[in-house]
Amino acid sequence: xxxxTYREALNMALREEMRRDPKVFVIGEEVGLYEGAYxxxxxxxxEFGAQRVVDTPIAESGFTGxxxxxxxxxxxxxxxxxxxxxxLLALDQxxxxxxxxxxxxxxxxxxxxxxxxxxxxAAQLAAQHSQSMETYFYHVPGLKVVRPTTPMDAKGxxxxxxxxxxxxxxxxxxxxxxxxxxxxxxxxxxxxxxxxIVRREGTDVTVIAYMGMMYRAMEAAEELEKEGISVELVDPxxxxxxxTETIISSVxxxxxxxxxxxxxxxxxxxxxxxASVTEQAFDDLDAPVERVTGANxxxxxxxxxxxxxxxxxxxxxxxxxxxxxx
Amino acid sequence: MPKLSEAMETGKVIxxxxxxxxxxxxxxxxxxxxxxxxxxxxxxxxxxxxxxxVVPEGGQVPVGTVVGIIADPAEDISGVAIExxxxxxxxxxxxxxxxxxxxxAVPAMETYRSAPATAAVVPMTPEPARVAAxxxxxxxxxxxxxxxxxxxxxxxxxxVSPLARKIAAQAGVDLRLVHGSGPGGRIIRRDVEAAxxxxxxxxxxxxxxxxxxxxxxxxxxxxxxxTAMRAAIAKRMPLxxxxxxxxxxxxxxAMDAAWRLRGELNALEGGVKISVTDMIIRACAVALGxxxxxxxxxxxATMRLHHxxxxxxxxxxxxxxxxxxxxxxxxxxxxxxxxxxxxxxxRARAGKLRVPELSGATFSISNLGMFDVEEFSAIINPPExxxxxxxSVLEKPVVxxxxxxxxxxxxxxxxxxxxxxxxxxxxRFLQDxxxxxxxxxxxxx
Numbered sequence: 001x002x003x004x005t006y007r008e009a010l011n012m013a014l015r016e017e018m019r020r021d022p023k024v025f026v027i028g029e030e031v032g033l034y035e036g037a038y039x040x041x042x043x044x045x046x047e048f049g050a051q052r053v054v055d056t057p058i059a060e061s062g063f064t065g066x067x068x069x070x071x072x073x074x075x076x077x078x079x080x081x082x083x084x085x086x087x088l089l090a091l092d093q094x095x096x097x098x099x100x101x102x103x104x105x106x107x108x109x110x111x112x113x114x115x116x117x118x119x120x121x122a123a124q125l126a127a128q129h130s131q132s133m134e135t136y137f138y139h140v141p142g143l144k145v146v147r148p149t150t151p152m153d154a155k156g157x158x159x160x161x162x163x164x165x166x167x168x169x170x171x172x173x174x175x176x177x178x179x180x181x182x183x184x185x186x187x188x189x190x191x192x193x194x195x196x197i198v199r200r201e202g203t204d205v206t207v208i209a210y211m212g213m214m215y216r217a218m219e220a221a222e223e224l225e226k227e228g229i230s231v232e233l234v235d236p237x238x239x240x241x242x243x244t245e246t247i248i249s250s251v252x253x254x255x256x257x258x259x260x261x262x263x264x265x266x267x268x269x270x271x272x273x274x275a276s277v278t279e280q281a282f283d284d285l286d287a288p289v290e291r292v293t294g295a296n297x298x299x300x301x302x303x304x305x306x307x308x309x310x311x312x313x314x315x316x317x318x319x320x321x322x323x324x325x326x
Numbered sequence: 327m328p329k330l331s332e333a334m335e336t337g338k339v340i341x342x343x344x345x346x347x348x349x350x351x352x353x354x355x356x357x358x359x360x361x362x363x364x365x366x367x368x369x370x371x372x373x374x375x376x377x378x379x380v381v382p383e384g385g386q387v388p389v390g391t392v393v394g395i396i397a398d399p400a401e402d403i404s405g406v407a408i409e410x411x412x413x414x415x416x417x418x419x420x421x422x423x424x425x426x427x428x429x430x431a432v433p434a435m436e437t438y439r440s441a442p443a444t445a446a447v448v449p450m451t452p453e454p455a456r457v458a459a460x461x462x463x464x465x466x467x468x469x470x471x472x473x474x475x476x477x478x479x480x481x482x483x484x485x486v487s488p489l490a491r492k493i494a495a496q497a498g499v500d501l502r503l504v505h506g507s508g509p510g511g512r513i514i515r516r517d518v519e520a521a522x523x524x525x526x527x528x529x530x531x532x533x534x535x536x537x538x539x540x541x542x543x544x545x546x547x548x549x550x551x552x553t554a555m556r557a558a559i560a561k562r563m564p565l566x567x568x569x570x571x572x573x574x575x576x577x578x579x580a581m582d583a584a585w586r587l588r589g590e591l592n593a594l595e596g597g598v599k600i601s602v603t604d605m606i607i608r609a610c611a612v613a614l615g616x617x618x619x620x621x622x623x624x625x626x627a628t629m630r631l632h633h634x635x636x637x638x639x640x641x642x643x644x645x646x647x648x649x650x651x652x653x654x655x656x657x658x659x660x661x662x663x664x665x666x667x668x669x670x671x672x673r674a675r676a677g678k679l680r681v682p683e684l685s686g687a688t689f690s691i692s693n694l695g696m697f698d699v700e701e702f703s704a705i706i707n708p709p710e711x712x713x714x715x716x717x718s719v720l721e722k723p724v725v726x727x728x729x730x731x732x733x734x735x736x737x738x739x740x741x742x743x744x745x746x747x748x749x750x751x752x753x754r755f756l757q758d759x760x761x762x763x764x765x766x767x768x769x770x771x
Contacts, residue, residue, distance in 0.1 A: 255489050255515065286489040286515045287508070325508055325516070 028080030084119030132263025156191030265293030
């Protein structure tokens with residue numbers, strides 16, 4: 001185990017996988033000479049050369065298409081979106097080509113591509129650059145969607161994503177790149193996709209959250225412990241496929257559920273989890289599933305409004321107290 | 327069918343005051359409706375001719391249903407989307423043989439009758455469109471009309487969390503006997519567990535042989551259907567008592583001076599008769615102005631401090647109670663309060679209150695003095711923040727200047743919502759009311 005930042009953990013995963021498999025290459029804007037807008041690809045150009053670390057023009061649809069073609073031809077591209085909001089320009093490539101190729105070619109072509117980059121609300125990036133982009137992708141059959149919360153998850157899940165034979169949407173966060181944590185240095189360490197983790201054990205309420213919201217929920221949980229409310233925190237890590245089994249078994253223990261998500265709540269991850277819980281654990285519920293979500297509005301630029309739009313620790317705390325009838 | 331109170335879900339047409347073909351002007355009384363709380367006369371919202379009575383007398387329909395159509399005489403009203411009127415509520419037919427025919431079930435398709443038709447129907451001159459009482463949005467999809475005589479219109483369903491239901495079923499706990507502590511009285515796990523833990527209800531008394539020769543009904547008990555008013559009270563009171571943290575403060579008031587003053591005022595020729603209640607209303611109105619936290623409503627994130635004293639007066643009826651509102655007591659002299667309070671109480675007993683008179687109180691007074699009650703505590707009527715419970719004025723031995731004497735005393739108990747105010751504030755308010763009543767000339771200035 002070594003203590004390192006989330007950014008370094010991602011870099012380590014890329015480096016190990018590129019060493020392990022010569023078919024793996026990195027492509028995107030500023031990934032080579034500039035070493036990544038957020039320095040995730042630091043040192044890769046030097047070690048692996050311009051054949052495997054490819055700087056592109058500002059043309060998301062184009063280089064994503066190149067990546068999909070390369071994947072169909074047997075390579076394992078890792079496409080970097082400078083921010084995931086830019087993936088909107090490549091939506092047709094991702095949704096219509098990457099996600100559906102295996103199905104529409106009758107299994108002749110699979111697309112082992114990873115599309116990665118930061119997404120979600122950060123610090124005053126305003127309406128166009130603060131979106132929780134996972135919602136656009138987990139709706140599409142054929143895509144896997146990963147949101148790693150900790151440095152260890154960042155490494156273990158990115159490695160699994162690169163080794164996966166299907167297209168994987170891997171969304172990081174600007175706000176987490178500097179978060180430090182323990183990361184196994186073992187080059188064979190991976191975390192399987194589709195496996196949630198219980199980050200904190202509790203008995204009174206299950207709170208489901210990921211990325212920055214998990215850290216906020218953790219703070220709320222620590223404080224509520226003093227009030228005698230024992231919070232269990234579940235991090236799905238992979239949003240699709242979703243590990244509902246872990247969620248449901250936690251609900252059967254606590255009987256109450258709060259789902260936290262940074263994006264707007266309408267048809268969000270919280271809705272999906274609430275539906276699953278109702279379908280599979282209705283008779284175990286002692287309160288309706290409570291959602292804490294971002295407000296249904298574009299992200300404001302002003303800091304105070306930005307904080308108001310995103311779920312705060314206070315809102316999470318209030319939701320937990322509400323379902324616990326506290 | 328207009329929504330005449332917060333809790334109103336259905337209304338029954340008691341009587342049409344106009345006939346089909348009668349001309350009506352906006353403001354004319356056109357029909358009388360029985361709600362869960364009172365009989366209310368409904369005014370026409372617009373002018374024209376009462377072209378069609380859709381819901382006949384005796385018909386009970388959900389709020390929002392078209393009960394009649396007022397339109398220009400020449401206007402084509404054939405396009406007005408009218409929900410099929412539910413069968414009139416068959417009166418709790420005394421000896422009318424077999425049950426009244428079940429109202430024909432409304433075919434599911436009917437539910438989806440296009441709503442916009444209603445809105446577009448009656449472009450009236452010169453004011454905007456109006457169908458009688460149909461400013462209401464698209465009529466609610468007609469629920470199967472409640473069968474006549476079906477008791478407990480809304481309170482019948484027990485609210486219980488799925489987990490609590492499961493545990494109760496496993497433990498054999500009768501949910502009807504469990505008090506729900508969750509929102510809206512929802513029974514949750516802890517309530518069922520508490521019910522389980524509670525000692526079994528007292529062992530049935532040994533069937534004592536009747537000692538006195540008193541005739542008793544054969545049956546051990548009977549279940550009487552709830553009247554609409556009883557159901558409304560039953561539904562509303564737990565909404566107050568459970569979520570509103572009540573506290574109570576009691577004080578005794580020397581009423582000798584007030585009693586004398588009342589006698590003098592009532593001896594004046596041509597004056598309005600003043601009651602003790604009127605004096606208490608006036609005293610409260612004055613005191614409320616000085617104690618904003620008593621005249622306040624809890625609003626979740628904020629507290630609403632009222633700048634008017636609208637005082638609800640609990641009036642006992644045979645079937646329950648009703649609380650008409652005496653508005654602006656802070657700016658009305660005692661004589662006017664007396665006149666208006668009497669009028670409200672009389673019309674409350676006659677079931678003739680108008681809609682606006684039933685809501686909007688900022689504070690309430692409940693007086694059981696006429697029942698020889700020394701003191702009692704009342705339940706707050708949300709969203710009000712407090713209610714004053716008034717006992718009888720009793721003659722009792724009191725100590726005056728070290729000597730035993732006979733004095734008139736009355737006990738006041740205020741129930742306050744602890745979310746907006748505190749014990750000391752309640753006590754100070756009560757102290758002020760007490761001083762006003764003990765120096766009652768203050769009520770006249």
